[in-house]
Amino acid sequence: MIWLTWRQHRIAILAAAAIAVLLVAALATLGSQTARSSRLVDVYQAIRTQWNVMWFLLLLLPLVAGIFLGAPLLASDFECGTHRLLWTQGVTRMRWLVGKLAVAMTAILVCAAIVDVAAQMAIPTQWSTPAAWTYANQWLFFDQGGLTLPAYVLFAVSLGVAAGAVVGRTLLAMVITGIVYAVWRAVVGAVIRPNYLPPLQGRGPIQQAVWVTSAHGNLNGGPITLYYQPPDRFWTFQGIEASIFLGLSLMLLALTTFVVLRRDA
Amino acid sequence: MSVAVEAADLGKCYGATWGLRHCSIQVPAGRIVALVGPNGAGKTTLLHLAVGLVQATEGGVRLFGWAPTEAPDLVLSRVGFLAQAVPLYDSFSVADMLQVGRRLNQRWDQSVAETRLRRLHIPLDRRVGRLSGGQRAQVALALALGKKPDLILLDEPLANLDPLARHEFLGELMESVSAGPLTVVLSSHLIGDLERVCDYMVLLNGGRVQVSGSLDDLTATHHLLVGPRAEAGAGMEGIQVIKRSEGERQATLWVRAEPRALPGGWQASSLSLEQMVLAYMANPDARPAVRPELEGVVP
Numbered sequence: 405m406i407w408l409t410w411r412q413h414r415i416a417i418l419a420a421a422a423i424a425v426l427l428v429a430a431l432a433t434l435g436s437q438t439a440r441s442s443r444l445v446d447v448y449q450a451i452r453t454q455w456n457v458m459w460f461l462l463l464l465l466p467l468v469a470g471i472f473l474g475a476p477l478l479a480s481d482f483e484c485g486t487h488r489l490l491w492t493q494g495v496t497r498m499r500w501l502v503g504k505l506a507v508a509m510t511a512i513l514v515c516a517a518i519v520d521v522a523a524q525m526a527i528p529t530q531w532s533t534p535a536a537w538t539y540a541n542q543w544l545f546f547d548q549g550g551l552t553l554p555a556y557v558l559f560a561v562s563l564g565v566a567a568g569a570v571v572g573r574t575l576l577a578m579v580i581t582g583i584v585y586a587v588w589r590a591v592v593g594a595v596i597r598p599n600y601l602p603p604l605q606g607r608g609p610i611q612q613a614v615w616v617t618s619a620h621g622n623l624n625g626g627p628i629t630l631y632y633q634p635p636d637r638f639w640t641f642q643g644i645e646a647s648i649f650l651g652l653s654l655m656l657l658a659l660t661t662f663v664v665l666r667r668d669a
Numbered sequence: 670m671s672v673a674v675e676a677a678d679l680g681k682c683y684g685a686t687w688g689l690r691h692c693s694i695q696v697p698a699g700r701i702v703a704l705v706g707p708n709g710a711g712k713t714t715l716l717h718l719a720v721g722l723v724q725a726t727e728g729g730v731r732l733f734g735w736a737p738t739e740a741p742d743l744v745l746s747r748v749g750f751l752a753q754a755v756p757l758y759d760s761f762s763v764a765d766m767l768q769v770g771r772r773l774n775q776r777w778d779q780s781v782a783e784t785r786l787r788r789l790h791i792p793l794d795r796r797v798g799r800l801s802g803g804q805r806a807q808v809a810l811a812l813a814l815g816k817k818p819d820l821i822l823l824d825e826p827l828a829n830l831d832p833l834a835r836h837e838f839l840g841e842l843m844e845s846v847s848a849g850p851l852t853v854v855l856s857s858h859l860i861g862d863l864e865r866v867c868d869y870m871v872l873l874n875g876g877r878v879q880v881s882g883s884l885d886d887l888t889a890t891h892h893l894l895v896g897p898r899a900e901a902g903a904g905m906e907g908i909q910v911i912k913r914s915e916g917e918r919q920a921t922l923w924v925r926a927e928p929r930a931l932p933g934g935w936q937a938s939s940l941s942l943e944q945m946v947l948a949y950m951a952n953p954d955a956r957p958a959v960r961p962e963l964e965g966v967v968p
Contacts, residue, residue, distance in 0.1 A: 407772055411765060412758065485756035489809075492720045492750035493773035494816070496741050668683075669722035 405495065405503025412480070416473045417511045423468075424515035427461065428522040434458060435526025462523060462548040466556035467585050469512050474564020475577035477508050478664070482572035488669050501664050505657070509561065516557040524550045542638050543615035547593070549638075551646035559649040560585050562656040569663045592645070600644045603631040671733070673698040673820050673852040674719060678728035681714050688714040689876045692728070696854065696869065698819075700883070701846060703863035704856035706873035707950050712856040713753055715873065716824050719854075720750045732820060746775050749813030749821040753828075755805055759798030763808055766797055767815065774816040782815035785841065803834025807841065814845050820852045821845075827857050835859070839866050860943045872946060874953045880925075884942065891945045894922040896935035905932060911955040912948040923948040 410417065434454055478501075481487040491497055527545050546552065563585055568577040598617040607627055614632040621628030633641065674696040681688045689711035696702050704712050717723040718730050721737030721744065729736055737744040757766055763786060771777045786793060791804050800808065806826055813821055823842075827835045843866055845851055854871075857863055863870075864884075871881040880887070891911075898920040907930045912923040923940065931937050940948070949955060 405773075408769055411761065411768075484758075485752060485754060486758060488717075488722055488750070488752040489756050489812075490769075490773065491722060492745060492748070492752070493770065494742065494746045494775050495773045666724075668724065669717060 405499060406507055408490075409504045409507040413473065413477065413508060416476070417508070420469065420473060420512055420515045423465075424519050427465075427519045430458065431519075431522040431526040435522075438526070459545065459548065462519075462553065465516070465519065465553070466560040467582060469516070469557050470560025470564040470581045470585055471578045473508055473512055474561035475568050475581045476574045477504055477561075477565050477568060478660070479568030479572060479574040479577040482568070483574050491669060497664055498661075501661060505565070508565075509558070512557060512561055513554060516554045520550060520553045523548055523553065541613040541615075542635060543613065543633070546597075546615075546638070546641070546645075547589075549642045551639075551642040552649070555646035555649040555653075556589070558653045559656075562653040562660075566656040566660045566663075569660045569667075592648070597641065597645060598633070600641050601633070601637060603633055606630050606632060671698045672696065673700070674702075674730070674732055674854065675734075676715070676718075676728065676730040679715070679718060679725055679730050680727040681711075681718060681723060682726040687726075687876050689718070689873070690727075692873075692876075692878050694871055694878055694881050696852065696871070698733075698852050699850060700852055700869040701867045702852070702854045702869040702871060703860075703867035703884075704854055704871050704873070705858070705860065705863065705946055706879075710873040711876045712873055713824055714876075716750070716822050716854070716856065719822060720745070720748060746816070747819045749816055749818035751809050751813050751821070751823040751826050753824040755809045755826065757797045757805060757809060757812075759796070761797050762794050763791060763797060763800070764793040766808055766812060767793070770812045770815045776817050777815055778817055779815070781817075782811045785811045785814070789837070789841075801834070802829050803831065803837065806830060806834065806838050810838065810841060817849075819850065820854070822854045824856050825858070826855070827859055827862060835862055842866070860946055864942045870942070870946075872949055874950060877953075877956065879949050879953070879956050887945065888939060888942065890927060891923070891925050891940040892928075892931060892937045893940050893944070894924055894931070894935040894937050895919060896922075908932070909955070912952050 434451065437451055478487075481490065487500075490500055523545075527548065547556075560581070564577060564581040567580040567584070568574065571577050571580065603617050607629060610630065610632065613635050616630050616632045618631045619628055620631075672695050674694065676692050676694050679692040680690040682690075692711070692715060704715070706712055714723060715730075718725055719732060719737065721741055724738060732744050732748055735743045758769075761769070767779065767782050767786075770782065771779055783793065786808065789804070789807050791800070791807060797805065797808065810823075810826070813823075821842075826838060830838060839862060842853065842855075846853060855863065855867065867884065869881075869883050870887060872879045896919065898915055898918055908924050908926040910922050910924050914921045922935075923944070
């Protein structure tokens with residue numbers, strides 16, 4: 405199954421590897437440019453656009469993996485009827501599923517881990533000088549964080565695999581994966597994540613790289629109450645969010661197994 | 670006589686409708702079986718049940734004594750299956766396709782598969798998507814035969830093939846049959862082709878087995894009777910009428926009966942396989958009251 409999965413999905417796997425290499429190269433360049441700078445604010449503003457683009461690319465990365473590797477992984481066989489060919493060779497459905505998942509997941513998670521390490525080395529999170537903190541807020545890169553990025557990739561690919569197993573058609577599975585992933589990520593970011601731990605309250609400017617989750621007060625002067633998450637909660641939040649997506653991935657893979665074993669071909 | 674395929678009260682329900690029900694057949698090993706019936710009769714369902722692609726709702730099916738769902742390894746290593754519409758990977762080369770068979774089967778004879786395709790002038794480095802329909806079917810057949818099966822099930826392999834490609838395909842199949850002990854179950858609408866190669870028939874209609882037996886037995890017991898309309902029904906005990914067509918004076922009956930049981934006063938002639946199949950297909954309710962093996966018991 406290893407050879408077959410590689411032969412069947414080698415374009416997607418090679419593309420994933422190529423994207424990973426390009427991202428690592430771009431991150432290394434961007435990171436060294438940022439680190440070499442003597443006047444942090446100026447340089448950061450000069451390469452701000454590049455960081456914005458990189459922020460966006462890293463945000464999209466799991467989605468692309470889910471759509472182009474996860475969704476077609478099983479659906480392409482179901483769509484062409486080739487699962488009937490494979491399941492009637494000397495291979496059980498379970499071996500087919502495990503083989504496919506093992507190859508695809510290993511490939512994509514290795515790529516994700518390499519990009520992740522490169523990103524964590526390059527992202528300017530350590531600038532805590534007063535002048536720069538508004539730009540170098542670790543929370544700004546929460547979605548690209550050390551634990552969340554691989555967890556999102558695992559989740560997106562599992563979602564694509566499960567969608568492909570359920571609907572059995574590649575294009576439909578890709579669309580479902582894209583929509584469900586985007587909506588769920590938006591819901592998590594906007595509604596669920598701010599409440600992992602109760603926010604702290606503060607008034608006026610806070611001299612820390614915090615994540616302001618909401619503000620209450622009179623905008624025409626008068627005191628404004630800020631609700632925020634402090635910097636020392638960053639890794640706790642990373643851990644909570646990564647666990648949620650890891651758990652969901654396992655549930656999706658369990659669903660996939662159930663569907664594949666029960667499915668009438 | 671060992672049994673290659675045995676179904677006992679086999680049934681498969683899709684939602685509210687039965688794709689196949691009360692299917693009981695015994696296919697002796699070594700036979701070349703024609704599986705015929707109108708579209709939606711349950712041919713594909715029966716074949717999919719046999720190789721474990723579909724789970725039975727009731728009853729069961731065994732290949733060489735093993736149920737495909739209980740012992741998939743034992744069954745699948747001995748059985749070749751060619752699914753409808755000949756699914757292959759279009760982006761693979763022919764050699765890659767053989768590689769799939771070699772890597773996914775315990776029993777595999779690479780040289781047999783390669784020799785077969787070379788003899789048919791099918792280039793091993795050509796992409797499957799660029800093969801003709803006939804070549805594609807031949808590659809799928811080589812893949813199914815490469816695992817050296819004791820039984821091969823083919824689901825409408827002749828559909829979409831031109832007459833020459835059909836001829837070559839059946840030729841390849843027959844050569845494998847002559848080369849070793851091989852049981853074949855072949856579903857098709859092309860009765861003429863089936864008659865040429867098959868020696869056993871299973872006819873499905875509306876999800877039920879309407880008739881099954883060896884072609885020799887079937888042709889010996891099916892007759893066309895032409896006689897006076899007034900006498901239709903008289904002296905017909907023990908004769909099963911499959912189809913009747915009555916003119917003003919004459920009646921024509923498609924019947925199943927032992928030759929000695931045929932009534933006098935009727936002009937009897939034998940039925941071709943095609944006539945027989947058409948008569949059964951047009952009359953889904955006509956079915957033998959007894960199993961063909963027990964035919965002799967009938968008075």
